[in-house]
Amino acid sequence: MxxxxxxxxxxxxxxxxxxxxxxxxxxxxxxxxxxxxxxxxxxxxxxxxxxxxxxxxxxxxxxxxxxxxxxxxxxxLRWRPGALTLLRAVRAAGIPTALVTSSGRALVEVALDTLGRGSFDAVVCGDEVDSAKPHPEPYLTAARLLGVPIGRCVAIEDSPAGVASALAAGAAVLAVPAEVPLPPTDGVHQVESLTAADLELLAALLGEPPG
Known part of the structure; x- marks a missing residue:
């Protein structure tokens, strides 16, 4: 988030x-x-x-x-470049979507006024898991709530802790640096902005054609 x-x-x-x-x-x-x-x-x-x-x-x-x-x-609260467009495309395509954040539930509830409560099928907050990022539990929990194998999930992250969490869980990872630089990491595809991300890229990260 x-x-x-x-x-x-x-x-x-x-x-x-x-x-x-x-x-x-x-x-x-x-x-x-x-x-x-x-x-x-x-x-x-x-x-x-x-x-x-x-x-x-x-x-x-x-x-x-x-x-x-x-x-x-x-x-x-202001949207990051490309984030709203990508989220809308994912939702329009009927792709199960989870918000996985280190922030607590009370704060997330306020953020959802901007993000949209219908934007996610599941929300995993930092105060609702035993181990927060960089532990894999948040992403494993999200995949379980979505009913999707973690290996069929793409995690979009901006922080080293988030990338580590998603990789450890077994998700494909799309990194988009924001406040801190992210070093090149095996298994992680990095873009400068989500304006460069679309459904075709997400599908490619899972090694499949879109749709």
Whole structure:
């Protein structure tokens, strides 16, 4: 979701940098990059360690971030280039589709006002799995909910953690970098923007003709 479908990582930037300032520090660019695609708990540990304040309670910080990002999501969500067109094409073709995100359910419910509640047959949130990305569980859960073998699925990801999760699960992977660069990886097809992706490309990633 974040960085793949909607340009929300910049909203996370606002919240994270504001919290760091409230804690009397400055979040480094390296720590911010490391947070992309990870769970809230992991992000808060990275934040605290980066500020030299590992003793802080990650739950307290997560609650602050959650409240602030909800405000930002209600007013500032924008589609990533090509994302809406590709999603509409996939849905029009009747392809089972799941949203697999590290964000929590409450935040996703707000995002769905922009994404469309009918855009997905299943939604897997970061707080609804035992192990978040880069663990394969989120994508394996999505495939199970869709009733589709994971080997017949294409995962579209923008973060190293998401790519690792999808690869470990056994999905074909289309990578579209957003906030952080993605190194070339065996088994991963990379495009600069989803404007370069269509149903033919998705089919080719599974080694089959479209339709």
């Amino acid at each position: 974040d960085g793949t479908l909607v340009d929300s990582e910049k909203l996370w930037d606002i919240a994270l940098y504001e919290l760091a300032t409230a804690y009397g520090g400055t979040l480094t660019a390296a720590a911010r990059r490391a947070m992309v695609g990870t769970s809230m708990a992991a992000s808060m540990r990275l934040l605290h360690d980066d500020l030299g304040q590992p003793e802080r309670d990650p739950r307290v910080s997560a609650e602050w971030i959650h409240a602030r990002i909800l405000e930002l999501f209600r007013t500032g």
